[in-house]
Amino acid sequence: MDLTQQSGGLPRTGSANGAALSSGLREELTEIVGREGLIHRASELRVYECDGWTVEKSAPELLVLPDSTAQVSAVLEALHRRQVPFVPRGAGTGLSGGSLPLKAPVMVCTSRMNRIVSIDYANRRVEVESGVVNLHVSNAVKAAGLFYAPDPSSQAACTVGGNVAENSGGPHTLKYGVTTNHVLGLEIVLPDGEVVELGGPTEEVCGYDLVGAVVGSEGTTGIVTRAVLKLVREPQSHRTFLAIFADVEGATRAVSAIIAAGVIPGAIEMMDQLIIEAVEAAFHVGLPRDAGAVLIIEIDGLAAGMDQRAEQVKAIVGGNGAKEVRVARDETERAALWKARKRAFGAVGRLAPNYATQDGVVPRTRLPQILREISAASQRHQLRIGNVFHAGDGNIHPIVLYDERDPDQVRRAVEAGRDILKACVALGGSLSGEHGIGAEKMHEMPLLFSPDDLMVMSDLRRVFDPAERSNPNKVIPMPGACVEVAAPRRQVPV
Amino acid sequence: MIDANGATAAAQSAAERAARGFESLLDRGRIRAPQGREAGVLGAVLEPESVAEISEIIRKCEAESISLAPVGAARTLAQMRSRPVALGVSLERMRQVIAYEPEDMTVVAQAGLTLGELNRLMEQNRQHLPVDPPAPGLTTLGAMVSAAKAGPLRLSEGRVRDLLIGLQFVGHGGRVARGGGRVVKNVAGYDLMKVMTGSFGTLGIITETIFKVRPLPELAELAVAPFDTAEPAFGVAAALHDALPLLHLEVLSAGFGREFGYPQKCLLFAAFGGNQVELDYQRSAIECKLGGKFAVLAGAPASEAYARLRDLEMADAALAAQLAVLPAELCRGLLSCRAEYVAYAGCGVARLFARAPEGANEAAQIVAHWREIARQARGHARLTALPPALRSAGPAFFDQVNEGSMKLMARAKKSFDPAGIFNPGCFVGAL
Numbered sequence: 001m002d003l004t005q006q007s008g009g010l011p012r013t014g015s016a017n018g019a020a021l022s023s024g025l026r027e028e029l030t031e032i033v034g035r036e037g038l039i040h041r042a043s044e045l046r047v048y049e050c051d052g053w054t055v056e057k058s059a060p061e062l063l064v065l066p067d068s069t070a071q072v073s074a075v076l077e078a079l080h081r082r083q084v085p086f087v088p089r090g091a092g093t094g095l096s097g098g099s100l101p102l103k104a105p106v107m108v109c110t111s112r113m114n115r116i117v118s119i120d121y122a123n124r125r126v127e128v129e130s131g132v133v134n135l136h137v138s139n140a141v142k143a144a145g146l147f148y149a150p151d152p153s154s155q156a157a158c159t160v161g162g163n164v165a166e167n168s169g170g171p172h173t174l175k176y177g178v179t180t181n182h183v184l185g186l187e188i189v190l191p192d193g194e195v196v197e198l199g200g201p202t203e204e205v206c207g208y209d210l211v212g213a214v215v216g217s218e219g220t221t222g223i224v225t226r227a228v229l230k231l232v233r234e235p236q237s238h239r240t241f242l243a244i245f246a247d248v249e250g251a252t253r254a255v256s257a258i259i260a261a262g263v264i265p266g267a268i269e270m271m272d273q274l275i276i277e278a279v280e281a282a283f284h285v286g287l288p289r290d291a292g293a294v295l296i297i298e299i300d301g302l303a304a305g306m307d308q309r310a311e312q313v314k315a316i317v318g319g320n321g322a323k324e325v326r327v328a329r330d331e332t333e334r335a336a337l338w339k340a341r342k343r344a345f346g347a348v349g350r351l352a353p354n355y356a357t358q359d360g361v362v363p364r365t366r367l368p369q370i371l372r373e374i375s376a377a378s379q380r381h382q383l384r385i386g387n388v389f390h391a392g393d394g395n396i397h398p399i400v401l402y403d404e405r406d407p408d409q410v411r412r413a414v415e416a417g418r419d420i421l422k423a424c425v426a427l428g429g430s431l432s433g434e435h436g437i438g439a440e441k442m443h444e445m446p447l448l449f450s451p452d453d454l455m456v457m458s459d460l461r462r463v464f465d466p467a468e469r470s471n472p473n474k475v476i477p478m479p480g481a482c483v484e485v486a487a488p489r490r491q492v493p494v
Numbered sequence: 495m496i497d498a499n500g501a502t503a504a505a506q507s508a509a510e511r512a513a514r515g516f517e518s519l520l521d522r523g524r525i526r527a528p529q530g531r532e533a534g535v536l537g538a539v540l541e542p543e544s545v546a547e548i549s550e551i552i553r554k555c556e557a558e559s560i561s562l563a564p565v566g567a568a569r570t571l572a573q574m575r576s577r578p579v580a581l582g583v584s585l586e587r588m589r590q591v592i593a594y595e596p597e598d599m600t601v602v603a604q605a606g607l608t609l610g611e612l613n614r615l616m617e618q619n620r621q622h623l624p625v626d627p628p629a630p631g632l633t634t635l636g637a638m639v640s641a642a643k644a645g646p647l648r649l650s651e652g653r654v655r656d657l658l659i660g661l662q663f664v665g666h667g668g669r670v671a672r673g674g675g676r677v678v679k680n681v682a683g684y685d686l687m688k689v690m691t692g693s694f695g696t697l698g699i700i701t702e703t704i705f706k707v708r709p710l711p712e713l714a715e716l717a718v719a720p721f722d723t724a725e726p727a728f729g730v731a732a733a734l735h736d737a738l739p740l741l742h743l744e745v746l747s748a749g750f751g752r753e754f755g756y757p758q759k760c761l762l763f764a765a766f767g768g769n770q771v772e773l774d775y776q777r778s779a780i781e782c783k784l785g786g787k788f789a790v791l792a793g794a795p796a797s798e799a800y801a802r803l804r805d806l807e808m809a810d811a812a813l814a815a816q817l818a819v820l821p822a823e824l825c826r827g828l829l830s831c832r833a834e835y836v837a838y839a840g841c842g843v844a845r846l847f848a849r850a851p852e853g854a855n856e857a858a859q860i861v862a863h864w865r866e867i868a869r870q871a872r873g874h875a876r877l878t879a880l881p882p883a884l885r886s887a888g889p890a891f892f893d894q895v896n897e898g899s900m901k902l903m904a905r906a907k908k909s910f911d912p913a914g915i916f917n918p919g920c921f922v923g924a925l
């Protein structure tokens with residue numbers, strides 16, 4: 001049964017995937033995961049109809065919650081026998097519709113696989129199940145002065161499996177690297193149910209770097225069940241600054257100047273006026289409401305020499321038009337700044353019923369241009385767009401505010417996002433810095449890659465998933481295969 | 495398939511005939527006989543000038559089942575092939591820097607450029623590509639990526655896989671494919687960079703590489719300390735690694751002591767950098783741990799010692815390997831390895847060297863011993879040199895991988911190289 005051939009026109013919002021699942025499958029899966037590990041009632045499944053990309057919605061027909069690698073393997077084997085496509089899911093915090101079921105009637109969620117398997121302090125390694133929440137890894141090793149470096153703003157909720165799938169970043173990845181730089185080994189269940197260990201705890205791999213191929217593959221290579229991660233020693237000291245600017249351009253110039261001076265801070269994050277307003281209204285951390293933009297800059301390293309580094313950064317920022325530079329005086333003030341930053345998306349949620357977060361990247365020196373493009377897109381489409389992003393990496397996050405009850409606003413929000421992505425590519429950048437292509441940006445991939453590039457990428461995916469049943473209809477647009485199902489709520493270009 | 499069993503005369507002339515078939519594609523001046531280290535090539539070395547020419551070459555090789563391998567300085571290739579390939583493809587004529595953006599800290603360069611040349615260019619901006627395998631002047635970017643070469647700076651700066659942000663390669667059907675791009679953070683599309691890094695020319699020919707580059711440290715110094723035995727050196731290394739953000743950290747076996755003026759001493763190297771205050775702090779922290787028994791080099795002597803350390807090879811080593819284990823297991827493994835070594839403490843990686851073994855048997859025993867050490871420490875050993883006489887019957891260059899991984903690797907090879915022409919037969923599982 002080929003599900004991609006099966007659908008009869010557009011599926012409805014809120015329901016699934018055009019394939020009637022045989023009740024035999026449900027029974028078999030129940031046997032594997034138990035009653036508590038299976039959800040099939042439409043009302044309960046609605047929770048899983050989208051991730052953080054809420055523009056498109058489509059619930060699975062069945063949700064399976066395996067508790068072990070063996071269960072994942074048995075589940076996938078059962079699906080393989082019936083050729084049923086599936087979609088992996090962690091915490092559902094993804095921002096590109098990665099776990100949106102598109103002709104994948106079964107969702108396999110790792111939330112019960114949340115054990116930290118082992119911690120090896122001497123070698124700075126930790127092995128975790130893929131459903132472990134990102135922050136729980138750092139919490140578990142904190143007492144030993146270690147941490148897990150990739151720190152997405154969603155880290156209190158998102159899972160290591162989701163991070164691996166998206167190759168997630170975070171504020172501190174400017175200095176410490178993204179997920180792929182910290183994953184050494186993976187256990188993955190291939191779409192036919194086979195369990196394979198890739199890589200291992202050592203730094204060099206033997207043979208092709210299959211771990212590197214799976215990280216960032218957005219759930220299209222199977223279900224990751226375990227990961228061996230590197231841990232990093234906590235730096236001796238930090239210094240966290242809040243630099244206040246009259247406008248975003250000045251702030252972006254300061255970002256380039258810091259990096260050009262040979263300083264690699266732990267993080268440089270920017271928030272523009274709209275975001276400052278939203279964050280202040282929500283958290284009252286004392287951000288200057290009249291500022292055009294602020295930068296949160298954190299440097300870290302040895303305690304010795306920190307004063308000199310701090311002076312250097314202050315001088316650079318001051319010389320590039322900062323109106324004021326505040327320094328967090330203690331851990332409480334530092335925590336408040338980071339809380340403001342990491343919860344900024346949530347704060348924005350209060351400004352409009354819905355928002356869509358974009359994730360383009362430009363070369364760092366092109367930040368002024370892209371911010372101008374964003375503001376032009378905002379005017380053109382008559383939508384408010386805020387900016388809170390990883391400035392040091394050139395990774396923008398324009399947040400487009402809209403109201404999903406108004407179809408025209410939805411259309412304009414999608415178009416504004418697309419305009420911004422086009423501008424990123426035109427400036428020599430990319431479609432996504434850390435949120436992934438998913439369902440959201442799949443149709444923009446040809447802006448960045450040639451048909452040959454995409455063909456080679458598909459070849460790589462099929463090494464793991466020859467039948468393309470793991471998270472189908474994502475990342476790479478398949479000519480003709482998925483267009484009509486892609487968007488219950490938006491028009492997709494053919 | 496022209497893939498001779500040793501350089502028999504018949505195979506040789508077949509390979510040469512095949513090479514002449516390329517005269518319709520390239521003018522004769524760009525088809526030359528293999529020389530020096532290019533012993534891994536039987537027929538001829540081609541010197542294309544463009545990606546389009548490489549596509550043509552590949553199409554012709556696929557149509558006529560001619561094996562080929564990309565060659566840089568051919569050091570890796572000469573070491574790893576038991577039987578030569580028919581053709582070498584040299585990127586000697588493709589060595590342009592396409593874009594260097596100091597402010598964005600990215601560089602795009604053709605794969606024929608050497609690491610040495612690239613770093614000389616960037617030095618004026620106090621930047622570098624901090625990958626430092628031996629002999630940067632001989633290491634083309636293509637070879638560096640293909641063989642996943644690394645050196646001392648892997649401790650602080652990571653490896654090729656951490657710094658390569660984009661690439662172009664020509665593969666099956668002459669297809670030109672790109673992955674990644676010119677931005678330092680990018681998750682659009684599958685990570686072709688990872689798959690090509692360390693693929694040893696078995697999936698296609700890398701034509702262009704894009705890297706993020708890093709600032710040179712403001713100031714840097716290098717501490718050198720002699721030890722009578724290795725164990726205490728590893729002990730101090732572990733303590734330093736725990737306490738300081740070192741630039742690099744090595745332990746050398748006693749056979750290398752003479753190179754640095756300490757005959758028969760094990761040596762500990764610890765490089766540290768930063769601003770003046772950071773430098774002073776680290777120097778005195780190291781002093782505390784070492785108790786006076788060390789020298790600190792700065793300026794030109796430090797640079798010279800670093801370059802010697804980076805380039806270290808054992809001249810008369812017939813057998814060499816790269817050992818990768820859990821970092822805390824490295825010392826124990828090396829104590830029993832019966833070889834000279836350069837250990838990248840903190841990374842769990844070492845380069846091992848053994849003098850000419852008595853024969854195939856002894857070589858096989860040494861290699862088996864190294865592999866056992868690796869296995870016990872959950873790692874593996876990859877041979878980097880094996881005497882030609884021992885190659886065909888001798889141990890494989892690569893360790894075995896588990897069955898599941900092997901199946902995926904075989905599928906990858908088949909998918910990227912269905913005609914089996916790219917450097918065949920010498921990779922993991924004889925891929």
Ligand SMILES: Cc1cc2nc3c(=O)[nH]c(=O)nc-3n(C[C@H](O)[C@H](O)[C@H](O)COP(=O)(O)OP(=O)(O)OC[C@H]3O[C@@H](n4cnc5c(N)ncnc54)[C@H](O)[C@@H]3O)c2cc1C
Pocket residue numbers: 051052087088089090091092093094095097098099110130131151152153154157158159160161162163164165166167168169170171218219220222223224225345346434435471
């Ligand atoms: C408020 C907020 C802030 C955010 N900030 C950041 C940020 O700073 N940086 C950043 O990079 N991202 C950020 N994100 C995006 C998101 O949190 C990350 O992409 C995260 O890694 C997703 O993890 P998850 O467990 O929620 O995965 P999900 O959303 O459930 O899934 C994401 C993708 O991973 C796949 N997947 C999940 N688990 C597995 C598995 N075990 N095996 C195979 N595939 C799997 C899914 O199929 C899907 O394609 C943010 C999101 C929100 C809502």
